[in-house]
Amino acid sequence: MTNFSTVSKFLLQGFAEVWEIRLLLSIVFLLIYLATLLGNFIIITVTTIDQNLHTPMYFFLRNLSMVDMCYISVTVPNACINSLTNNRTISVPGCAMQVFFVFFCASVELMFLTIMAQDRYVAICQPLHYPVIINHQFCVQTTMASLFSGIIFATVQTGNTFRLSFCQSNVVNQFFCDIPSLLRLSCSDTFSSQLLLLFSVMGFGGGCFTFIVLSYVRIFLTVLKFPVKEERGGKAFSTCVPHILVVSVFLSTGSAVYLRPSPSTEIIQNMILSVFYTIIPPFLNPIIYSLRNKQIKQAMGKVILKLTFLFLFLKGFREQKLTNDQTKNNVAQNS
Numbered sequence: 001m002t003n004f005s006t007v008s009k010f011l012l013q014g015f016a017e018v019w020e021i022r023l024l025l026s027i028v029f030l031l032i033y034l035a036t037l038l039g040n041f042i043i044i045t046v047t048t049i050d051q052n053l054h055t056p057m058y059f060f061l062r063n064l065s066m067v068d069m070c071y072i073s074v075t076v077p078n079a080c081i082n083s084l085t086n087n088r089t090i091s092v093p094g095c096a097m098q099v100f101f102v103f104f105c106a107s108v109e110l111m112f113l114t115i116m117a118q119d120r121y122v123a124i125c126q127p128l129h130y131p132v133i134i135n136h137q138f139c140v141q142t143t144m145a146s147l148f149s150g151i152i153f154a155t156v157q158t159g160n161t162f163r164l165s166f167c168q169s170n171v172v173n174q175f176f177c178d179i180p181s182l183l184r185l186s187c188s189d190t191f192s193s194q195l196l197l198l199f200s201v202m203g204f205g206g207g208c209f210t211f212i213v214l215s216y217v218r219i220f221l222t223v224l225k226f227p228v229k230e231e232r233g234g235k236a237f238s239t240c241v242p243h244i245l246v247v248s249v250f251l252s253t254g255s256a257v258y259l260r261p262s263p264s265t266e267i268i269q270n271m272i273l274s275v276f277y278t279i280i281p282p283f284l285n286p287i288i289y290s291l292r293n294k295q296i297k298q299a300m301g302k303v304i305l306k307l308t309f310l311f312l313f314l315k316g317f318r319e320q321k322l323t324n325d326q327t328k329n330n331v332a333q334n335s
Contacts (some may be wrong), residue, residue, distance in 0.1 A: 007166040007185075010080070010095050012088045013173050013267060024251035026080045031284050033076040039286025042300065049148050049306075050299040056134045057119055059288055063143055064112045064120035068282035071105035074098060075278050083175075095177040102178065102278070103154035106206065106254070109281070113247050114208040117215040117243055120240055124220045153204060160196055165190040173267045174274060180258060181270075188203040201258045209251050242288040246281050254276040 015025040043065045046057040060120070075098070082088050122133050161179050164186040174181045179197055183190045219240055253276035290296045 003217040007092060007170050008117035009089050009170065010166075010177065010182075010185075011171045012082055012090055012177070013171070013175055013271065014086070014088055015079070015083045015175065015271075017246050022083050022086075026083045027280070029076055030080050032279060033080070036072050036283045036286070037069055037277075038219060040069045040282070043286050043290055043296065046299045046303055049303055053295060056136075056139050057116075057123070057184055059139050060112055060116050060119060060143075064109065064116070064285060067105055067109050067112060068285055070101070071109060072279060074101045074105060090177065092162070094164075095172075095182075096158055098177040099161060099179060099182070100154045102176065103157050104150045106277070108146050110205065110208050110250070111142075111149060112261065113243070113250070114211050114242065115142050115146070117212040117247075121215040121219055151323065153200065154208040157197065160193050164190065164193065171271065175271055176273065176274075178257070178279070179195045188204070197258065201255070205251060205255065209247070212247055214244075217243060229303050241312055246284055246288065248278050249284075263304045286333040 014022060016022045025063060044062050045055045047062045078090075078098075082090075119134055122130050125303075126133065161182055164183075166182070166185050166189045167187045169185055172178075172181045172185070179193075183193060183197075186193075251275045257270055257273050257277070290300070
């Protein structure tokens with residue numbers, strides 16, 4: 001990574017040129033960011049504390065929430081701060097780190113969504129074999145494989161991008177560093193880099209998407225065989241349809257940015273598409289999996305009740321301690 005010394009920093013694209021619009025968008029994205037952190041933190045806390053939620057389904061949901069918190073933290077805080085301060089500079093190493101973590105989080109999230117589709121398929125189509133197939137060993141191995149694959153995928157893409165020379169404009173037409181925008185700034189031959197990016201995204205993303213689609217096709221074919229009034233069928237649809245929604249938004253917008261050769265003049269369109277694959281999925285996941293899930297809501301109620309009792313106990317203990325200390329002081333003064 002020694003060939004990009006001709007460019008020492010990059011300039012990221014702001015949300016808007018007008019200060020009022022930039023302030024409004026920054027506040028909106030910060031609110032979305034805080035809501036995402038809160039929602040995913042609640043899921044992590046509830047699925048960790050409640051013993052009834054120590055199942056493979058909620059194990060993967062907890063992992064997904066952790067990745068979502070990291071994923072949205074890579075881009076949104078820095079973009080909002082840059083927009084509010086009108087300081088759009090980012091160093092080349094900082095840009096490389098952002099590219100790495102965006103690719104890492106995106107690929108791991110896609111892997112987790114794929115595994116969750118397999119989990120739902122086995123739970124609905126092969127319920128008797130579920131404890132044997134989706135066991136603790138399966139959960140640990142698939143999680144480690146997802147993290148390892150994400151590291152390899154992100155390392156290859158980041159290294160292949162930043163081996164190029166950047167000696168033209170240093171203005172990145174995006175609110176964060178992404179590879180398509182960076183490739184337009186390179187004065188090197190980017191054909192091999194574009195080819196690697198194309199095959200990687202098509203192979204990795206296309207493979208996961210195909211597996212997810214096949215899983216849901218088999219789920220729906222199985223659910224259609226259930227009696228009309230059977231609750232299991234309705235529950236299966238209510239669980240799978242939101243999952244499909246998140247996957248569709250994530251993959252369609254990401255593919256639109258990374259696979260189609262868009263000219264650099266379509267800045268606003270690319271920024272909007274990027275919002276839908278970097279910000280919206282982490283924001284939607286806690287809403288879909290908590291507000292529509294009775295077990296999560298019941299567990300949240302239990303946790304809130306326990307925290308309330310703990311707060312009241314600590315408050316009473318503190319007041320009792322203060323009373324005892326005051327009594328001791330009075331006795332000491334009287335003596």
